[in-house]
Structures are given as structure tokens and as C-alpha cells.
Amino acid sequence: MNKFNQEFPEFLKTFEQNLKHLFQEKHNIDQLSLQRGLPPELLTAIMDHVPLSVAVPSAFGGRGCKVKECLGILSAASYESLSLSLTFGINIALFLEPVAKYGHDDIKQGIFDKFLKEQNMGGLMITEPNFGSDALNMRTTSKETENGYQIKGTKHWQGLTGMANYWIVAARNEGTDGSLARDIDFFVCEDAIAAQHIHVEEYYDNAGLYLIPYGLNQLDLTVPKNQKLIPETTGIKMMLDILHRSRMQFPGMGMGFIKRMLDEAYHQCDNRKVGVGNLLGMDNVKFQISRLQAAYTICSAMCAKSSSISGIENSLATEGLEANTMKTVVTDLMQESAQLLVQLSGAKGYRTSHIGGRGIMDSRPFQIFEGSNEMLYAQIGEMIIKGMKKQKQPQLYQYLKEFPLTVQAADYFKAELSFTPDDQLVQRKLVDLGRIVARIICVGYVIDLSEKGFRKELVDNCIVMLQQEVASLITSLRFNNKVVEVSDYHMDSLWLDFA
DSSP, rough: HHHHGHHHHHHHHHHHHHHIIIIIIOOOOOHTTSSOOOOHHHHHHTTTTOGGGGSSOOGGGOOOOOOHHHHHHHHHHHHOOOOHHHHHHHHHIIHHHHHHHOOOOHHHHHHHHHHHHHHEEEEEEOTTTSSSGGGGGOOEEEEEEEEEEEEEEEEETTTTTOOEEEEEEEEEEBBEEEEEEESSSSEEEETTGGGOOEEEEEEOOOOOOOOOOOOOEEEEEEGGGGGBBOOOSSSHHHHHHHHHHHTHHHHHHHHHHHHHHHHHHHHHHHHEEEEEEEEGSSSSOOOOOOHHHHHHHHHHHHHHHHHHHHTTTSTTTHHHHHHHHHHHHHHHHHHHHHHHHHHHGGGSSSSTHHHHHHHHHHHHGGTTSOHHHHHHHHHHHHHHHHHHTTTOOOOHHHHTTSSSSTTTTGHHHHHHHHHHOTOOOOHHHHHHHHHHHHHHHHHHHHHHHHTTTHHHHHHHHHHHHHHHHHHHHHHHHHHOOOOOOOOTTTTOOOGGOOO
């Protein structure tokens, strides 16, 4: 049977078995992860299963761009290797789905054929050395010519630098007077074509995710007119749609990783003998395992929710609240899960060849790229304060119990939420508020999952964990801390003078 016609459970099971064989039997992933890049023969063996077919529309020979299938592949990959899962995530959310939704019809078949038949890969270039999250001020330029567009600029920290066959490049149109347009355009570039080749000036020594190359890229390209993506309205809204969809796929990458941290932690604690029992007999260890299970439950709920709302048929340009919630919470959970596993593993966990020690470094950048979590939490806080002002509702609980994303969950936090926050919160407090609201939204996701039959004990425990976390965050929000940095801190502060 053609694997593209297989029922997805069978397709996924075969892929999982292939990854397990490659990473746990044929190769040693613990040793592989200490080197830069995947060995070509290993990458070929992985791609022979054509996992990226899940993000190719069925009209062009793929499995149909179904979010559930995309997240399933990401989860299967991240159970074995977070780097591999991110490689797939970049290809799916930042290249294949944008091309499927916004590309000219006359370029799609050729591109998709190379992904399905020739193991090609693609990525997205937005970030510049002087303009990270400030993408709207990027300096990469595009000029329309008789036959296409000329693109010039510098990009960096693109995953798959020097490895991808295709790139979507973001640029601003340069006027005849040298001024740059406020809107952003996106162009597909095929690296094998000389006029579209992107020069890698430097490869970065990224501290984690060793299997993925990052670096500094110089662009001086000419692309045909039909390789410009077609926005539905504006380029900025297209960018938001792409980035929000990508953030809503983070739970897929988090799912397998968190499950692996949980499985490894449980195995460690079940087998580690302490006196006449094992680590699982200790109360605090039970609590830590429960934290991991709560992370597993929250991430499961996010995957289910994302599957229902983030398909390319939907516009996500205005869905920043849910996109930010999924990205921030799941990446916080990934980092915490790795930290918990290392703590439970003792000294052996503090090694780059251990999946926990490696997981700390590999999961850390997820809290930074595509918008740092602090920035995204602050945006959530700003959205809530703005909504409260618009509705003239000063009390947080009264607002959230009517807000669509928190209506199911607000009553679990009634006592803690029944206060009136300052409507002029400083940034650090907006971050606290964003953390609170994001977790309450997640309780709503968990309740939705419970109603579909997800295991009740996991749901109940998860909600209690989130209640405790929210209570702690509310204390932080309401605590009057206006401390700022001390200038010339080194004056009168050398301890030796006072000993």
C-alpha cells in the first residue's frame, strides 16, 4: 500500500518504530547528540518514511495538511530527539504550510514533489542581527525588477542554515527614494539556483540543539515574480497568521519530549533503590512525578485544541492570545520537565550524553525563539487589561468568568481572582498577569479534553497543580515590588571591607 494512503495510526506507528530502531538500536542518540548535524545516512533513513508528507496538500500528492497528523509526527520525533522534531516543525509550520496557503499555484507542485520524492527541506528567514523580535523594522529589502524581485539583506539564527533547499525570506519593499515600506513581503527562494543561493557567512556555536545548524546569512538574490507569497490582506497579517500557527504547533514538539522526560523519570525512580524501597516511596518524589504528569496532561489538551483550530483553512492573524498561551506554557513545561528529570536522576543526569541534561539545553531556546516568553506573557497581560477596560469590568474574576477562553475554568480560581488589578500595570506585573491567564486558559483546554474521555485522575491532579501555581503567581502579582537596578553597584559593596 502507498504509505500516503495508509490510515494515520498505521503510518504513525511505522514511523515511531523506524525512529526507535534508528535512534535506540542502530545508532546511539546519546552520542550522536554530542556532534554537530545528523549523519547523512541517518537523515536519509528517517526521511525515507516521508514524514513531511503530512504537511503537503492531498491535491499535490501529500497526506493533506491535517493538524492532528502534523502534531503526531512532531510528537513521535521529539520522543527520540527534540532537534529532529524542531527540524520537522520548521519545515511544516514555517515553510510547507505557508507555501500551501499563500504560494502561487504554478510553483506548488514542483516544490512539493521535491519534498515528497527528493527529501528536500525548507525554512523561514525573518530575524536579523539588529532586529530580533522587532521584525517590523527589519532592513532586508526587496525591489521589483522587470522579471522578478531583487532581495538584499542579512538574516541570522535561522534553523537549518546552510542545510535547507528552500527558504521563505521576509523583506520590506524599498522605494525609489530609499525608504522602506511598513508592510512585509515574503519570497520563496530555491537555494540550488545560483541567483537564489543564500551565502552562509558564519555557523553559530549554539549551546543546544546540536543537530540543527544555525548561523549568519548574507542575501543578494533575484527571484521570479511567481515566487512572492500572496497575502489575503496585508503581509503583516500573513506573518502573524504564519507565526501564530507555528506557535500552536509547539505542543506537538512538546508532547513527545515531555512524555519521554516522564517515562525516564518514572523508570529512574522505580528502579533506584533507597533503603528497603525505591525513590517512588518518597513523598516529594511523588510530587515531582505528579508535576511531570500534569505537564503531560496540559500538553495533551493543547494538542487536541490546536488540532481543532489551527488548520491552514483558518486565519490565525488575530488569535495571538491562544497562540501565545500555547507557546509560552508548553515551553515552560518542557524546560521544567527536563529540570525535574535531571534532579531525579542525580549526578548521572548532569551529562550532555544523558537525555535529561541534554534536554535542559535543547528545550531552553524554545522559551526564547519565536518571541521570548516574557514578551508573550506581557502581551497576554496587555490583552486582558485592554479587554477589562473595554468592558468596564474592573474585577479580574468577574471578567474572566465571562471571557470565552476562561469561562469554563474561572470558578476553580474564584477566591484568588476576586480582586481588582491596577489598570496601569508595569511590565513585570503584566508578565505575572499573562502567566496567570495563560494557565487558566490551559485549565479550560484540560476540561475540554476530560469531556472527551481523557483519564479523570490525570485531569483532577493537573487542575490541582495549576491551582497551586496560579495561587503563587497571584501572590507575585499583588506583591508591591518596585525594585530597580542600583547604579554603580560595586561602590560600598565589597564584602571583604566588612569582614
